[in-house]
Amino acid sequence: MFHIPSSEMLIQGILSGILMGCLYALIAAGLSLIFGLMEIVNFAHGEFLMLGMYTTFWMYALFHLDPLLSVPISAAALFLLGWLTYKSIIRRILGGPMLAQIFATFGLGIFLRAAAQFLWTPDFRQISDPWVQGPVRILGVSVGKPQLVASVACLLAFGFLYWFITKTETGMALEATAQDRQAAALMGINTERMLTLGWGIGSACVGVAAAFLASFFYVFPYVGSLFALIAFVTVALGGFGSIPGSLVAGVIIGVIEVLGGILIAPAFKYVAVFGLYLVVVLVRPQGLFGKF
Amino acid sequence: MRRIGLSVAAMLMALAVAPAAFAQAREVVIGVLYPMTGPSAQIGIDARNIINVAVDIVNNGANINLPLAKSKGLPRLGGAKVRVVFVDHQGSAALGQSEAERLITQEKVHALLGAYQSAVTTTASQVAERMGIPFVNADSSSPALTERGFKWFFRTSPHDGHFSQVMFEFMQDFEKKRSIKFKSVAILNEDTTFGTDSSKVQEELAKKYGYEVVAKIPFRTGTTSLDAEVGRLKGANADVFLPSLYTSDAILLTRTARNLDYNPKLIIAQDAGYTDPKFVTEMGKQAEAALTRAPFALDLAARKPLIPVVDEMFKKVGGGRDLADVSARAFTGFMTLVDAINRAGSTDPAAIQKALRETNIPADQLIMPWTGVKFDEKGQNIGVRAILQQLQGGSYQTVYPFELAAKDVVYPIPAWSQRR
Numbered sequence: 001m002f003h004i005p006s007s008e009m010l011i012q013g014i015l016s017g018i019l020m021g022c023l024y025a026l027i028a029a030g031l032s033l034i035f036g037l038m039e040i041v042n043f044a045h046g047e048f049l050m051l052g053m054y055t056t057f058w059m060y061a062l063f064h065l066d067p068l069l070s071v072p073i074s075a076a077a078l079f080l081l082g083w084l085t086y087k088s089i090i091r092r093i094l095g096g097p098m099l100a101q102i103f104a105t106f107g108l109g110i111f112l113r114a115a116a117q118f119l120w121t122p123d124f125r126q127i128s129d130p131w132v133q134g135p136v137r138i139l140g141v142s143v144g145k146p147q148l149v150a151s152v153a154c155l156l157a158f159g160f161l162y163w164f165i166t167k168t169e170t171g172m173a174l175e176a177t178a179q180d181r182q183a184a185a186l187m188g189i190n191t192e193r194m195l196t197l198g199w200g201i202g203s204a205c206v207g208v209a210a211a212f213l214a215s216f217f218y219v220f221p222y223v224g225s226l227f228a229l230i231a232f233v234t235v236a237l238g239g240f241g242s243i244p245g246s247l248v249a250g251v252i253i254g255v256i257e258v259l260g261g262i263l264i265a266p267a268f269k270y271v272a273v274f275g276l277y278l279v280v281v282l283v284r285p286q287g288l289f290g291k292f
Numbered sequence: 293m294r295r296i297g298l299s300v301a302a303m304l305m306a307l308a309v310a311p312a313a314f315a316q317a318r319e320v321v322i323g324v325l326y327p328m329t330g331p332s333a334q335i336g337i338d339a340r341n342i343i344n345v346a347v348d349i350v351n352n353g354a355n356i357n358l359p360l361a362k363s364k365g366l367p368r369l370g371g372a373k374v375r376v377v378f379v380d381h382q383g384s385a386a387l388g389q390s391e392a393e394r395l396i397t398q399e400k401v402h403a404l405l406g407a408y409q410s411a412v413t414t415t416a417s418q419v420a421e422r423m424g425i426p427f428v429n430a431d432s433s434s435p436a437l438t439e440r441g442f443k444w445f446f447r448t449s450p451h452d453g454h455f456s457q458v459m460f461e462f463m464q465d466f467e468k469k470r471s472i473k474f475k476s477v478a479i480l481n482e483d484t485t486f487g488t489d490s491s492k493v494q495e496e497l498a499k500k501y502g503y504e505v506v507a508k509i510p511f512r513t514g515t516t517s518l519d520a521e522v523g524r525l526k527g528a529n530a531d532v533f534l535p536s537l538y539t540s541d542a543i544l545l546t547r548t549a550r551n552l553d554y555n556p557k558l559i560i561a562q563d564a565g566y567t568d569p570k571f572v573t574e575m576g577k578q579a580e581a582a583l584t585r586a587p588f589a590l591d592l593a594a595r596k597p598l599i600p601v602v603d604e605m606f607k608k609v610g611g612g613r614d615l616a617d618v619s620a621r622a623f624t625g626f627m628t629l630v631d632a633i634n635r636a637g638s639t640d641p642a643a644i645q646k647a648l649r650e651t652n653i654p655a656d657q658l659i660m661p662w663t664g665v666k667f668d669e670k671g672q673n674i675g676v677r678a679i680l681q682q683l684q685g686g687s688y689q690t691v692y693p694f695e696l697a698a699k700d701v702v703y704p705i706p707a708w709s710q711r712r
Contacts, residue, residue: 009523012552016519114329122333124539126574135551135708144551216551217516218543222331226516261520266511267483269520 005262012141013258019143021254022151022247023209027227028234029161029246030205036178036241037198040090040101044109045231046224048203050116052078052210053219060127060214067130067215071153075207082203086196109224116221124218132215150212157208158247161201165243174198178241233277239290248288252276320366320374320633322626323395325388325406325416328380331514331540334570335408339431339622340378341610343405345602346626350374356601358657360630368637374630377401381412388412392419402639403428403629408618410434410485417445426632426644430625431618433563434489438672444641446648446667448625450676452490452536452562455585458678459494459560460501462583462692463532466701469694476506478530478556480521482513482541490536490562506530513541518548526554536562539571546579550708557704559583560680567617567681567688576686581705583682588620589690591698592661599659620659628653628665661696 005013031045042048055074059065065073085108093104132149135142165171176184177194185191217223234253238245253273260272280288324343326336348354351373354361365371377399381388388407395401396419403426407413413432420427421442428446429437435453438445463474477498481487491508498505507528511521522545525533533556537545542565548554561584565571571579593599602623603615610619628651633639636647653665655675664675680692682701689699 005523006527009527012523013520016517016523016552020517020519117329117333122329122337123570124334124543124568124574126543128574135553142551142553144547147551216547218540220331220540221329221333226514230516257517258520258523261511262523266509266521266524270512 008141009262010259011139012143013262014255015138015141015143016147017255017258018251019147019151019254020257021251022154023147023213023250024227024230024234024254025247025250026154026157026205026209028231028238028250029158029243030202030209031231032235032238032241032243032246033161033205034198034202035235037174037202038090038094038181038195040094041105041232042202043102043105043228044085044112045206046226046228047109047112047116048078048081048206048224049210049213049227050219050221050224051081051112052207053214053217053223054116054120055207056211056214057125057127057219060130061125067127067211068132068149070214071208071211074211075204078207078210079200079204082199082201083196085203086199090199091192091195113221113224120221122221124220126218127215130215144216146212146216150209150215153212154209157205158243161205161243164201170197174201230273233273235287237277237280237287239287242287242289245287245289318369318372318639320369320372320630320639321377321399321401322374322629323377323379323392323399323401323404323406324626325379325381325391325395325404325412326408326622327383327412328378330383332383332408332538335539335568335618336380338610338613338616338619339408342606342615342619342623343376343378343626344609345605346623346630347374347376349605350630354605357598358627360627360634366630366634368634369639374633379406381407381416383409383412385409385411385415389415389419392416393423396420396423396425401425402641403633403644405430405622405626405629408432410437410489413437414485417442420444425641426629426648428625428629428648430623430628431621432486434485435493436485436489438670442671444645446628446651446671446673448628448665448673448676449621450587450678451672452486452493454676455562455587455678456490456493456497458585458680458692459534460497460503462560462680463503464501465692465694466703470703474503474531474558476504476528476530477532477534478507478509478525478528479505479534479536480507480509480511480525480545481536481562482538483510484513486538486564487513487536487562494534494536494562503532511541513538515541515544518544519552521545522548522552522554525556526552530556532556532558532560534560534562535566537565539565539568542566542568542571542579543575546575550578553708555705555707559705560585563587563617569613569616572683572687576683580683580686580711581702583680583691583701584688585678586617586681586688587662587676587678588615588617588660589679589681589688590614590616591688591690592696596659596661598657602659615659624658624660624665 052074056070059070173189234249238249261269326339328336353364379391410432417427433452435451481491559582566584632647636643662675681688682691691701
């Protein structure tokens with residue numbers, strides 16, 4: 001049943017997995033941040049990713065703006081979307097029953113998907129000629145340049161996010177709000193502002209990931225759901241609310257996915273991913289880095 | 293005198309028949325199932341647009357060389373109009389089944405057409421079979437569909453047995469022509485009914501034709517990464533690469549192959565994603581020199597005057613898109629069904645079923661490169677003929693059978709490092 005790969009294939013697989021894993025991680029980070037802050041799972045997360053990718057695509061199609069230059073635009077657009085989502089929907093259901101919270105974001109996801117198909121048709125779209133494209137050779141194997149750039153950028157984004165949360169006053173206020181909203185409010189932290197900011201930053205993370213992803217992945221209204229499932233697993237594996245957890249879990253999932261495919265059979269690659277997830281959930285239900 | 297008597301009698305008979313015909317001048321309702329949201333949404337929307345064109349031709353007449361275009365409505369049903377109820381099954385087999393049931397019981401359709409994805413066609417046609425309603429399939433290629441012994445199922449399109457057969461015939465002919473020898477093939481398929489059945493047939497045929505299958509890789513359709521799969525293919529290094537993929541997977545495969553520097557010398561694709569117009573315009577350059585089997589070819593217009601006419605009509609409603617594989621097949625399937633209903637002269641399911649069995653549409657009334665439409669006892673059209681096309685300079689050119697070829701085959705496919 002097992003397949004013995006050449007060492008080249010093995011290096012190739014590990015490298016590809018790490019690169020893709022960094023991207024999975026950044027997508028999951030936004031989800032994790034929002035959950036850590038208010039214990040709401042954003043089921044529209046995949047659709048946020050899709051909107052970020054469309055933002056990048058349209059910047060390219062209409063203004064010939066390269067995906068690399070669209071990163072801040074996509075991040076800003078998604079920040080605004082997160083901010084709006086919180087103000088218009090989430091704030092109203094924070095105290096509501098759990099089911100209402102689930103259905104609100106789930107419904108938002110369906111709405112965004114349908115709206116995207118209505119506005120932009122279900123066609124597969126691509127950024128056909130980005131600055132960064134083609135393969136590059138590392139350690140004797142070939143990997144995609146866009147993936148390499150994306151993963152480096154994701155690591156930078158993670159560094160920035162970690163610095164922001166742990167070292168800045170606003171970041172610490174965010175962390176305090178996540179730990180205990182009432183106590184934070186008593187300390188004079190404007191928790192309402194923090195929650196809004198959390199949604200903004202969480203969504204902006206997805207915006208950054210989306211811009212890089214759009215440089216090498218096709219864009220269509222349902223693209224979010226492909227990545228959302230992996231993002232949920234990443235968050236659960238890394239621990240709900242943990243930013244470093246997302247990074248480690250994302251990379252683990254990326255590597256397991258490719259290695260499972262190469263060592264056993266490609267049909268089993270998700271079996272390997274979800275199998276690992278099940279083991280972690282059984283042995284350590286709070287996830288690798290979870291506090292709960 | 294005798295002649296006058298005869299003509300009077302004929303007139304009287306015509307008058308006697310006419311009221312009966314008028315009494316039948318009701319609507320013919322056809323339920324049409326396609327994916328109009330989800331990953332294959334554009335395919336379903338194209339199908340809906342071309343079927344609207346077909347309905348317009350049948351109901352309002354048109355100046356083209358099709359029997360049903362000459363009159364308004366269906367002549368044998370006293371000019372009855374055709375009404376279509378479209379249903380979006382989202383590519384889900386479960387939804388296809390429940391929607392087929394709803395169309396039959398609630399919408400009271402007289403016949404069904406659909407459903408693109410073989411997995412959905414499988415479940416939707418089971419409902420039709422159980423309820424005794426004719427089901428015409430224009431575009432699903434799983435060979436198993438017509439092996440179920442169904443009495444109400446008819447497929448106008450070739451299936452992957454025909455298609456794969458032509459691939460292997462091509463490989464052998466091409467070996468002779470260029471004095472080369474292919475030894476091995478690698479198969480990559482998405483894991484729903486379409487890809488699974490296609491790979492099964494290809495594996496059998498490879499054995500029969502004496503090629504070694506060095507890799508047979510199924511994967512989950514709509515995956516986020518094909519790195520592992522391409523890694524395996526690279527390791528296998530087969531002479532001929534045979535992918536069976538829907539559009540999204542075909543795009544991802546092409547990009548991954550480039551990034552991981554996978555250079556198969558010959559790609560022969562099982563249609564689907566490779567002939568999606570969007571794949572051709574967006575990936576044309578990168579997928580250059582890929583071959584695909586195809587039931588339809590726009591470059592056959594010179595031999596088939598119907599093609600440009602229908603293409604023009606489709607462009608007007610389809611947002612400027614050209615007719616492509618699925619839209620052309622949907623048109624053909626729908627016209628076949630309407631032709632049968634007209635010949636049945638009735639909306640009774642059994643009469644339509646009988647008429648479908650007696651279908652015999654000649655080649656010059658088709659936009660397909662087939663010899664005609666005529667069903668065997670399994671409900672499979674025996675007039676089908678598959679062709680192979682190759683992407684050359686950004687569009688598909690017919691390259692096989694050699695006597696229909698517009699261009700020579702480009703071989704081997706240039707390696708990524710030698711392009712641009």
